[in-house]
Amino acid sequence: MTNLGSLAEGLAIMAIVGGLIWLGLFLSPIVLARVRSSAGPRVPLTSVPPAWRTITDRDVPFVQLLSAEEQERLFGLIHVFLREKTFQGCAGLQVTEEMKITIAAQACLLLLNLGGECYPNVQIVLVYPSTFVPKLALRTAGQVVPPLVPELGESWQDGSVVLAWDSVLSGARDITDGRNVTLHEFAHQLDQEDGESGGVPILDSPSALRAWGRVFRARFEELGERAAKDEPTVLDSYGATNRAEFFAVATETFFEKPLELQREYPDLYEELKRYYHQDPAARLSRGRPPP
Numbered sequence: 001m002t003n004l005g006s007l008a009e010g011l012a013i014m015a016i017v018g019g020l021i022w023l024g025l026f027l028s029p030i031v032l033a034r035v036r037s038s039a040g041p042r043v044p045l046t047s048v049p050p051a052w053r054t055i056t057d058r059d060v061p062f063v064q065l066l067s068a069e070e071q072e073r074l075f076g077l078i079h080v081f082l083r084e085k086t087f088q089g090c091a092g093l094q095v096t097e098e099m100k101i102t103i104a105a106q107a108c109l110l111l112l113n114l115g116g117e118c119y120p121n122v123q124i125v126l127v128y129p130s131t132f133v134p135k136l137a138l139r140t141a142g143q144v145v146p147p148l149v150p151e152l153g154e155s156w157q158d159g160s161v162v163l164a165w166d167s168v169l170s171g172a173r174d175i176t177d178g179r180n181v182t183l184h185e186f187a188h189q190l191d192q193e194d195g196e197s198g199g200v201p202i203l204d205s206p207s208a209l210r211a212w213g214r215v216f217r218a219r220f221e222e223l224g225e226r227a228a229k230d231e232p233t234v235l236d237s238y239g240a241t242n243r244a245e246f247f248a249v250a251t252e253t254f255f256e257k258p259l260e261l262q263r264e265y266p267d268l269y270e271e272l273k274r275y276y277h278q279d280p281a282a283r284l285s286r287g288r289p290p291p
């Protein structure tokens with residue numbers, strides 16, 4: 001819940017930890033007013049279209065790791081996602097039901113215990129058959145960014161997510177390689193929900209914000225130092241690019257290499273566990289999906 005008292009408390013605490021300027025930038029009334037609180041919809045498993053189950057059984061094996069109650073909420077979220085978002089094929093691609101379900105299932109995994117709306121900023125998912133070279137884009141006022149190298153995905157604050165289908169599928173089918181472009185791009189969307197893209201999604205409380213800032217700043221800087229020395233870590237060195245990429249990479253790792261992340265960066269794992277209200281390490285320990 002949010003009220004002026006909690007805001008005043010947060011501001012007072014922020015003053016105490018004045019050194020955490022980056023953290024303080026995000027302690028705004030807007031952030032606090034958008035705390036997630038509601039539970040997601042549920043669809044009884046007996047009401048899930050058999051074709052959806054066939055697709056998730058084949059392409060999205062992590063679904064089988066979820067409890068029946070979690071699966072009911074996941075399929076409820078998938079239903080909302082498909083109703084609210086538009087899919088559009090690019091470069092001649094015809095978007096199929098398999099593509100929609102596979103993308104929606106992974107995107108909605110992040111929302112499973114977050115409550116709130118289903119990616120309120122996302123309006124369209126653009127799907128390329130494979131890696132794509134971004135077109136000229138006006139990213140900030142007056143600044144045109146030229147085409148870069150081929151990409152697997154993009155996440156824009158204008159309400160679009162761009163994905164390469166072959167990478168979506170390979171990322172979905174292998175849930176232990178630490179690479180998942182869908183989780184990555186939709187983590188960016190969560191990060192951007194407060195209008196900023198700085199690696200700080202909407203958090204539950206000022207205390208959660210303080211802990212997040214402390215842990216994420218330390219681990220981001222550590223990853224940068226280790227990447228500079230070509231020292232391997234469970235986190236992909238791409239996460240050292242900036243704080244937004246760090247959160248997206250950490251999210252991929254949290255869901256796909258949770259045991260390794262928990263072992264190597266226990267404090268980072270705990271922050272992600274507290275944010276997503278999920279414990280993938282425990283889930284994975286309970287049972288792996290069939291090959």
Ligand SMILES: [Zn+2]
Nearest residue numbers: 184188245248
């Ligand atoms: Zn990214």
